[in-house]
Amino acid sequence: MGLVRRNAPPPEETAAPPSIDTLMSQLDDPDPDCRREAALGLGGADEAVPALLSRVAGEAEPAVRDAMLTTLAAHDTAAVAEGLAVHLATDDAGLRTAAAEALATMPVAVPAIVPRLLADPDHDVRVMTAMVLADLPHPGSQTWLAQMIAEDEHPNVVTAAIDALLPSLGPEHHDLLRAAVERFPEDPFLRFTVEAALR
Amino acid sequence: MTSAATAGAGLSDAEFEKFREYFYKRTGIQFTSAKRYFVDKRIDACIRGSKFDTFTSWFAALRLSERSDLLQELINQLTVNETYFLREDYQFDSMLRTVLPEVLEARGGLNRIVGPVKILSLPCSTGEEPYSIALRLLEEWPPIDRIDVEIHGADIDSDVLSKARHASYGERSLQRVPKKWRDKYFSPVGGGRFQLDEGIRGAVTLHQVNVCDTNAMRAFRDFDVVFCRNVLIYFDELSSRRAAENLYGAMRPGGYLFLGHSESMSRISPIFTPTRLPEGIVYQRPTGANR
Numbered sequence: 001m002g003l004v005r006r007n008a009p010p011p012e013e014t015a016a017p018p019s020i021d022t023l024m025s026q027l028d029d030p031d032p033d034c035r036r037e038a039a040l041g042l043g044g045a046d047e048a049v050p051a052l053l054s055r056v057a058g059e060a061e062p063a064v065r066d067a068m069l070t071t072l073a074a075h076d077t078a079a080v081a082e083g084l085a086v087h088l089a090t091d092d093a094g095l096r097t098a099a100a101e102a103l104a105t106m107p108v109a110v111p112a113i114v115p116r117l118l119a120d121p122d123h124d125v126r127v128m129t130a131m132v133l134a135d136l137p138h139p140g141s142q143t144w145l146a147q148m149i150a151e152d153e154h155p156n157v158v159t160a161a162i163d164a165l166l167p168s169l170g171p172e173h174h175d176l177l178r179a180a181v182e183r184f185p186e187d188p189f190l191r192f193t194v195e196a197a198l199r
Numbered sequence: 200m201t202s203a204a205t206a207g208a209g210l211s212d213a214e215f216e217k218f219r220e221y222f223y224k225r226t227g228i229q230f231t232s233a234k235r236y237f238v239d240k241r242i243d244a245c246i247r248g249s250k251f252d253t254f255t256s257w258f259a260a261l262r263l264s265e266r267s268d269l270l271q272e273l274i275n276q277l278t279v280n281e282t283y284f285l286r287e288d289y290q291f292d293s294m295l296r297t298v299l300p301e302v303l304e305a306r307g308g309l310n311r312i313v314g315p316v317k318i319l320s321l322p323c324s325t326g327e328e329p330y331s332i333a334l335r336l337l338e339e340w341p342p343i344d345r346i347d348v349e350i351h352g353a354d355i356d357s358d359v360l361s362k363a364r365h366a367s368y369g370e371r372s373l374q375r376v377p378k379k380w381r382d383k384y385f386s387p388v389g390g391g392r393f394q395l396d397e398g399i400r401g402a403v404t405l406h407q408v409n410v411c412d413t414n415a416m417r418a419f420r421d422f423d424v425v426f427c428r429n430v431l432i433y434f435d436e437l438s439s440r441r442a443a444e445n446l447y448g449a450m451r452p453g454g455y456l457f458l459g460h461s462e463s464m465s466r467i468s469p470i471f472t473p474t475r476l477p478e479g480i481v482y483q484r485p486t487g488a489n490r
């Protein structure tokens with residue numbers, strides 16, 4: 001008993017990853033760990049994107065779904081951005097938040113769909129879009145958020161956009177925030193958010 | 200100085216402020232104005248190494264995450280890659296007082312546990328962390344006389360692993376090691392350095408691995424406790440997510456993950472469950488019961 005040594009596995013044990021075909025078939029394995037590792041193992045495999053996208057919404061295990069999203073987000077293509085953006089409208093809170101977090105790590109493909117998301121008739125989609133823009137490393141993010149604050153017709157969207165802009169808020173945004181309060185004088189939460197931001 | 204300082208020209212006050220804010224947000228490391236000269240020199244080295252001509256163009260690429268190598272180089276320049284024995288040892292206190300007793304209980308208790316308790320230190324750098332864990336267990340955790348414990352250290356850097364294998368340390372590394380432990384476990388090897396006892400060196404298994412490499416990380420399984428401190432802050436969002444996924448795969452359901460004091464898994468991935476212990480926050484891989 002006590003400290004025991006376990007020799008490191010020889011390189012050959014870790015050198016050969018399972019084939020893409022094997023990993024694709026493992027996406028349907030009943031064992032969540034097997035599905036999760038298959039999803040991660042498919043990183044960089046373009047041919048796996050449709051299979052992963054089609055399984056995101058139906059995957060019951062959050063850890064497996066997050067592994068799928070991690071792999072998908074690394075592709076950062078229009079197809080993946082479109083495929084994930086549809087989940088911003090879902091009633092499944094876990095899925096829409098996970099999709100938003102994944103989209104926020106895709107600065108190449110997401111900007112192209114932002115104008116459409118900002119114009120989405122569902123204000124909940126626009127709230128989620130503000131969440132995406134909060135973390136999206138793109139030079140247009142602040143401008144889009146400012147546009148949402150200035151123009152969106154729903155106070156929840158405006159509040160979400162203010163919240164998203166908070167970390168980079170500067171004096172140049174103060175008039176924008178005051179104007180938002182004037183547009184929604186009956187909304188106490190928006191007013192509170194702005195007052196807190198201006199403090 | 201202009202707002203577009205060229206390499207070698209130093210930063211303007213506005214540039215320094217912008218940079219300081221950015222670096223703090225990414226790493227939790229705050230530079231005061233007293234460190235201005237240090238920061239200027241190292242940013243200058245980064246700009247020169249990056250082939251950008253000005254701070255503005257270099258900083259724009261850095262902020263937009265176009266080049267993750269820029270951030271890596273910046274962190275290498277601005278962080279003193281210093282580690283030492285018993286660093287942030289409130290987390291080792293937590294491991295001994297709270298985490299390991301819970302691990303034993305979850306695995307059937309001291310008399311019925313099957314297989315070793317497995318602890319991983321990643322990145323282990325020059326070995327101070329995994330060896331600190333070994334010393335604390337041997338000196339302060341009586342159950343080690345009745346069960347097997349495997350300690351593994353892993354790092355991407357083969358040079359630091361060589362040093363970890365040799366396990367010879369100077370005064371700075373050993374400053375927090377009690378004299379009694381020094382006398383018991385270290386032998387002078389000249390030049391003011393002390394080498395760790397061969398028995399402990401031999402008991403800790405060292406591996407070279409990149410935590411973001413999913414295939415390589417498949418070799419790591421069923422760890423009860425993982426220390427992954429002050430490394431995820433080095434990665435961009437996607438890399439840190441992938442690293443978190445790989446750590447999850449390396450852990451036993453219910454296993455405990457310690458991050459550095461300025462790090463938060465909630466900013467990286469939702470797959471772990473934060474658990475508040477008396478000594479601080481630790482993250483658990485969910486079991487089937489609390490998933």
